[in-house]
Amino acid sequence: MPESALPLQGLKVLDISSFIAAPAAAVVLGDWGADVIKVEGPEGDPNRRIMHDSSNYPKSETNYPWHMDSRNKRSIVLDLKKPEARAALDRLIEKADVLICNFPPPVRDKLKLAYEDAKRVNPKLIYASLTGYGESGPDRDRPGFDATAYFARSGLLDAQRYEDGPPGVPGPAQGDRATAMALVSSILMALMHRMKTGEGAWVGTSLLGNGLWSCGVIAQAALVGAYLPHRPPPERPRSALGNIYRTADDRWLQLTIVRTDKLWAPLCEAMGLAPLIDDPRFATEPDRRARSAELAALLSAAFAKQPYEHWRKALAHHQVTFGVISRPQDVPDDQQAVACGAVVETKIAEMPRTLSNPIRLSFAEQRAAHPAPALGQHSEEILREVGLSAREVADLKASGAVK
């Protein structure tokens, strides 16, 4: 399909950010051709170690989260607390099109990395800001994380619980990666603005804003005073035919029968519960609703007798549609995940497959993922590109400002 250069080829991006949402936006720009320079402190982005530091990350010998969030980037180490490093950074900013920053505001001020500071160096720069909670207000200085800002503060986790149950469980970086797409969109809008006006711009987004956007239906409902009661747990559903059931091999499937009159008999057949078809307790939809817990108990006992594969075939045979609740380990080998381009091959020997970003274009294909950089792997080459002499680079290294 590709017939032309990548749409962001030639774009120079400074990724002065850590962890996931902001670096993931830089990944997406890099996937579409941008030259992404990751600027890290001497300790490196803590995301390099998150797999070990966080108990919610699957453990592996391979640092897959780092590869995923830093593929195709180059790394330079600048100790921004040292004045010599600042001069080098300004050289990078002068040549950059986009700067992505996610320091909390006080750190930006301390490091002179606020938009005003960067704009002075390069007025055409697009400065993309990610915060947890926005750029002003009582919580603007709070570091925000996906679990706290996107999921907990927004009300998502509270809304995602079953009646009487504990709050929902956010997957690692789930909100971060969704937020990255909003950040990418904001950067692309600024590029369009710059093309029309020649002006640089500040753009940004917050994790809290993205969390609320994603649960927009309930947030918008709350704005007009409408609230959703918590979902009843699977053992006492509102409708037993729109409910989840556990199979003998501890998997779950979701019945999503809307046309219940048409599908009642086929369902009973598929479940091996033919006598229920004419059972007067469940004769009509109102009966089935009124006795939903009773019906759910019968279905639940039946589902628990056979493994998932049995039910998949039996339900398909009787043309009863159901929702698949895949396990994460099923997805990489799901033919459809490959067909929709979500799971792709890489040029990383220790991690042969990864997840592409979800944008698809007829005129270009995402770059294949190459290994994420070692800390400071490209420091020297990057500084030479922006015009520093070998001598200057050596001095910077000697001062500890560059590694």
Add this chain to the structure above:
Amino acid sequence: MSDALPLAGLLVLDVSTFIAAPAAATALADYGADVIKIEAPGEGDPHRHNYKRAATYPRSESNFPLQLDGRLKRSLALDLKKDEARPVLEKLIRRADVMIVNFPPPARERLKLRWEDIEPLNPRLVYCSLTGYGETGPDRDRPGFDVTAYFGRSGILDAARYEGGPPGLSLPAQGDRATAMTLVAAILLGLRHLDQTGKGSWVGTSLYANGAWANGTTLAGAAIGAKLVTREPPDRPRNALTNLYRTRDDRWLQLLVVRDDRLWATFCEVIGRPELFSDARFTDREERKRRALELHAEIAPIFAAKSYTEWEKILSTTGIPFGVIGRVVDVVDDEQARHAGIFAETSNPEVPRTVNNPIRLGFATPRVSGTPAAVGQNSEEILRELAYSEAEIDALKKAGALG
């Protein structure tokens, strides 16, 4: 801030239904695009009725979801199944910059709305496709919904469960709206390509790919065989000091005493159990972890005895770290949300506030929305813009092609 919105002058045809694709059109409209929603005469987009029909939507007299997904659009009621409608559609396509389509592939083929049908009419058009599961592969023709394609199939729901518990819950349209940001980015990349080459293009995404992207950390781990993590339920914690506790008013508090080596004494004081400090069972970190269940049994009733607000007050003055599990009901009046620009006033008296899309631009603010258009509210005006005469408009109405 200048008034020129970045997408002013862009003509967008929203030939899509429900949420993810229309929400992308909303974000474009927020930033100035002229969005024409093409929908079936009579009922219009079925999403118009979700607030009355969908069991998972909060009940309200006002059509609150439409403020999110229908705002700032003009409605053209056109029956695409009628031959007479086709010339109207083609005239619009010739003028449009962007067209958003989310019919499953068989319907596109039937309605001649595939890219290959459209491209000859306007080679500069950015044709944006949303599918449930991608454009090829065994499941490409399946209609995809947020809960099935984004959440179920991608492994998010399975990963979002507590050990031994049912799958996680997703909220209405939660994945749809995240996906909308990807569509916006894809469209902007298409527009950039148009600027660079003068050529239109196909761009798109799928709900499945977006769910997989959001679940990317876990899936990248799964793809290299990393051991997946299960989350212990709050009543069986691995560490009782970093665990969720229910308060008297059925809210939840995330206790985050990571440095219990330093904070153990303070913690015992704060919860009013100073004697626990000298309890031989819990003398050091290792003991406390090993006896997590015993410790939980001591702590849980204490948290259950006071309300969330009481605990918030107690903990925030003592330096015991905890995470807030917010509720949507509180967030809508959260001062920080106002600072982050998350909500906006509307000029629609029935729905006076709405949720902004998460993109923030230094050079433009989203347009203020009024009352969303009724089905076909702008049909005549749009046809007149296309130079249709009154007689022609009447004829289209008589034929049932125009509503």
